[in-house]
Amino acid sequence: MSSQATSPTAGAAAAERRAQAVRAAVEQGLTGPDDPIVALLDITGIRAGAAALRAAFAEVTDAPVLHAFAVKACPLVPVLRLLRAEGLGAEVASPGELALARAAGVDPTATVLDSPAKTPAELREALALGIAVNADNPQELARLDALVASADTSSPLGLRVNPQVGAGSIDALSTATATSKFGVALLDDGARDWVVKAYAARPWLTRLHTHTGSQGVALPLMAQGVLAAYELAEEINAAVGRRQVDTLDIGGGLPVNFGSDEETPTYATYARVLKETVPGLFDGRYALVTEFGRSSLAKHGTVLARVEYAKRSGGRPIAVTHAGVQIAARTVYAPASWPLRIEAYDAKGRPKPGPAVAQDVAGPACFAGDLLAENRPLPLLEQGDHTAVLDTGAYYFAHHYSYNSLVRPGVYGFTAEPDGVRFATVRSPQPVAELVAEAGGDHTDALL
């Protein structure tokens, strides 16, 4: 209850910190005519989110809980390091993500490797490091058989199941449909029996994993997915006559509110829904792993972009800004599923006054669809003004899309102190020379 009562205040405080950071980014020259786009991360908000996550589960269980942040959502080393300082681990799904987690100093015992396409080398490395691994399918389990037989490992090992509870409102992010590519499809003919036998034959298989996310999936459906995994764990343990499955990995997927500064639903709400739906999961018999991504970072990121030109076309005002498809691929390509809030600031970084005028907010890329918003009512943007693109801390600016060879913008963490806003460099703006090197610049004559 308390979190719901205080969340409007928390949202207003976050909005205030954001406004201070925008103003300071302009005043301190973080952004300017030659650096027309920057990304900002609210360190205070990220810390508070991590603390809220830990508190939400501590409220419903005394069992050990590892909150493994889904690195995919914000693959930036200083962010992983900050979350580590807040007691979170890392869920990784590729050699690159594992390298980022290791660079951030995340302990192997706080790291979980998922992914539907792990190579033998990746599996070997994970087992050598003692990182938890969730096998995706029978073929991967067979690879683990061989590795476990030949090497000593402390890695906790599990299997991912797809409870097939159905889709949310965004097909591309619905992981628990009848035909999803992830995990062992539990309702398919013979699958459940196969899973129980697979555990019975492998005493080292001690975890069970499911992830019924992501954005667009309602809490009751997510909880149904967790319930299915819990019931399966109970069935396995009954069949083998001991508590072989000792840990449930319930995935991530808490949806994010992109419509306002309120953080809803909260982790506390989800934890309560889980406890009501799956009480046995919280009675202390099972350790838990969670893998939240978007909900940990989304609301703490802002892209600040200059309006390079303001024009009209067919009577409609258009602000041509430096934030477009390169930092918001999902919104540009699927605007109905991924609307983003945009705020208008003036040339000095102050909230822009004036009546709302329907206008397009365009990005810099050379295709007509590169719009972050169409017909959006905002104070009329003028040349030299700024737009702030909100809730972009996860799956946006950290997921640069290199259309038009636009460089990756700098990312800066901020804290709003009484004596002013302090910025810390998370990622420097990409130098053009690096972009050339990534584009085969070292192999100029290769095709001659």
Ligand SMILES: *Cc1c(COP(=O)(O)O)cnc(C)c1O
């Ligand atoms: C993407 C993913 C997550 C994180 O999902 P969010 O919606 O960002 O919380 C967690 N677990 C797995 C296995 C994933 O693929």
